[in-house]
Amino acid sequence: MQYTVLANKWRPQIFKEVIGQEYIVQLLINSINLKKIHHAWLFTGIRGIGKTTLARILAKSLSCLKSITTLPCRICNNCISIEQGKFLDFIELDAASRTKIEDIKIVLESIHYTPIIGRFKIYLIDEIHMLSKHSFNALLKTLEEPPKHVKFILATTELEKLPYTIRSRCLQLHLQPIHEKKIYKFLKKILKKEKIDIESKAIELLSQNSSGSIRDAINMTELVIASEMHKKITYEKVTQILGICHSKHIIKFVKYILTKDLQKIFKLLDFLENLSISLEEILIKIIQLFHYIALLQVTLSNQSKSLKKSLYSIKKIYNFAKITSFEKIQKYYTILINGRKNLKYAPNIRIGLEILFLQIYHEI
Ligand SMILES: [Zn+2]
Structure with a gap:
């Protein structure tokens, strides 16, 4: 056939x-x-x-x-x-x-x-x-x-x-880009009909990375299916196949930023760069995680829509929120946001990122 x-x-x-x-x-x-x-x-x-x-x-x-x-x-x-x-x-x-x-x-x-x-x-x-x-x-x-x-x-x-x-x-x-939720629902339906064994978290990741394009979402899914013939498709595998940064690494980055462990930050950057993961994507995700922490600090509730759809463990975000002051999170967030804007002027993205982490290191 x-x-x-x-x-x-x-x-x-x-x-x-x-x-x-x-x-x-x-x-x-x-x-x-x-x-x-x-x-x-x-x-x-x-x-x-x-x-x-x-x-x-x-x-x-x-x-x-x-x-x-x-x-x-x-x-x-x-x-x-x-x-x-x-x-x-x-x-x-x-x-x-x-x-x-x-x-x-x-x-x-x-x-x-x-x-x-x-x-x-x-x-x-x-x-x-x-x-x-x-x-x-x-x-x-x-x-x-x-x-x-x-x-x-x-x-x-x-x-x-x-x-x-x-x-x-x-x-x-x-025509508008398609909402993540609708892409998720559609992917879930077709994967069920195609009898593909896949974790919900993996479908969420595919939907989030499709930038609102249903065709991109399906093509990425097809690529993942082809790479994982007859095996259960996991979140972990999707990150590897599509070169997407795993949420556990972003959690590590934030942990190292808050504990000012520059050595570990640079080591993790090396590791992810070797996996050909986009450094800009890493920065965006770190900024996003800071946003979640700030949200939890203010609302003290995990009912926020954006928090619910995030792929991070709420418990981990909650821990960051507890041990850090709101002012500090805001300060770091501002440094990272401004840094992202100026990234295009850096000789390359890696240098831009390193400078950003150094800046944060010298903040009180
Ligand atoms: Zn007809």
């Missing part, structure tokens, strides 16, 4: 399955229900949050043989062909690989022909910001007076690179 990558296997096929993007999905559903279908949509937002997925569902909704519908049937020839990427009236272009004026010209010349089997000729142009200036001009003319049977769905990760003239002719929909 042919292997299908998880991201494709679990790609949402109807609006109801889309993760996050509730407002956008509702807007699309309303437009279809009211038959107010704009001739050009522009989906914007970071990679892997559902732009292409939504475009394909929209194409199916507009082309399903049943009717123009918010719930395409997925069994008619048109729906099936779109899902297989073979529908002649749904033309997908990746502007990142087709930026020459000649290419886009050929595509745009074909728009005057009526659809072959669909209701509309639908063009999905991905990474639209990559088009050349001439191509933009050619596209602009078409967007100004599009034939009735043509629909454009444009997508971009870099809206600011798109000429205003193009933007203003489209219905702009800005």
